Amino acid sequence: MVIELAEYIIDDWSLGGLETCIGVRSKNTDVATPVNPEDKGSWKKLNVVFDVGIARNCVMYCDALFITHGHADHSASLTNALGKRLVTSKNDPSMDPTLKVFAPMFLAPDLEDTVTRTLRNGCSQHFMSSLQMTSVKLGSSYYLTGSAKQRFGQDNIWTVMPFRSTHSIPCYGYLLYLEGRPEVAYTGDTTISLFYLPENQDLLYVNLLIIEVSGWDLDNDADVETTHKSGHIHIRDIVENKEIFESIKNIVAFHVQPKYSAEFIQSIVERLPEGVKEKFYVCMSALNNFYGN
Template sequence: MLTEVQAGPYTVRGISIGGVYTSLQVPELNVVLDAGVPLRSFATTDHIFLSHGHSDHASALGALLGIRGLVGKHSPAQVFLPAEIESAVQEALAALQRLHRSAIELETIPMRHGDTRKVYRDIWVRAFQTHHAGPSLGYQFFRRITKLKPEHQNLPGEEIGRLRREGVPGIFDELERLEVAYATDTLSKVLETAPSILESRVLILECTYLDEKRTVEETQERLHLHLDEIIARAEQFQNEALVLMHFSQLYSPDHVRDLIRERVPPSLHERIRVFAPASNQWFG
């Protein structure tokens, strides 16, 4: 069974085990985050975001794209990925097509730190640098909304509608409503280099190690995040929900929940969603 948590208005579902495989889906945004395992129910999602090229996050991309045809999706999926790995991903998929003797339809969209792209409708994404081995990115999803400037708020509704249709400048402010941010396989430095993720409505954040089984220093050497680093910054998280994921197999799912409950301050713990299976068994 897939793990599923509710985080504010968003559902986060899928699988994440540190070093083994990670693939998450946020259906309300129509996005899949990483492709470490090919999940059939994810194949209808049109927008796939790769954080980096390591096998536990990217090796199932070809299989996932191949399933799309079997479930009736014949339009190319969009695959957003760090620009530096685009050619390698295309080469790997080309080899897979030769093995399968069938085409894999996709559109790769190379991203760099700070790049902003429209995903669909009113959903946009901005890439931000994460800190791992090799090129890696996190993704922040937001909505662009227009708001009437204060000095025009007394105008009649019909007049506002006319000004909007005519595109009259200086009437509206364009605002960004930060919805979901995704940061995995990264040093805690990302909380300093991309501070706006602390203000996203939902933050999906890796938390590979949880206690003295791995020290903070050992965790940093592995270019991952330790729970101690999150606890030390507890007051900085302004998110409505913080989804912690990518836990090491050093811990059982129940142990993960126990450690987080015991160690995290109540003010933050009440907003944490632990992305670990209720069965107390890791997938696979």
């Protein structure tokens, strides 16, 4: 199952502490068709993946993979993603074997090291050559589509800016701009205070916000407390800070903990305040799978 919005299709695979790998692609995009450099319109299409705690099939076709932090449920399956990419491109020569990865500067060298170690144990050398790692730092902006800059100028393409999330360990979220406008944001693991950092204010105007929400028991103070202690957002934070979401078009929550049932999550969504509820979606595919549905 996927979440289908007006402009995007979301492969909504996420369970807090277990595995997160979320694919976002523009609607009307043929998932396996690479960008045509001669077609200016095609540069406007997005096909990206956020985090790789598990290597979902969307990693085989995406134009870029963004990794937020070093917790295993977000980063442990990069080697598997490279393998999937290689096998797919071997079977279909039109596919690009190169996987473009963006990772925080404090994490990128360790990720590359992990891939290298796997090579030592017999994996193909192609694994390393298919990894195109960009080590990102705060305050810098990066092009998603390399040669588009020369062809069309920077205003016509997607750029990405990492931003600081407020998690228990260092974590970067990613804000994607289309023609200079904030369009898609993915928070990584974080607390709600990230939205109050002065440098993160563009987040409040995106078309699509993919936001971590780990705790869901609205009536349970202890649940709120343990969620905050581990550096995560609780659904009560969404309710109590609903005004920050006013200008955001769509909100997709990820990182639900597997201790909640799908029915319970649904019952909480029903209770969200007006102004939030009608544009609020939850990544449920992994949770449904966890309970065998």
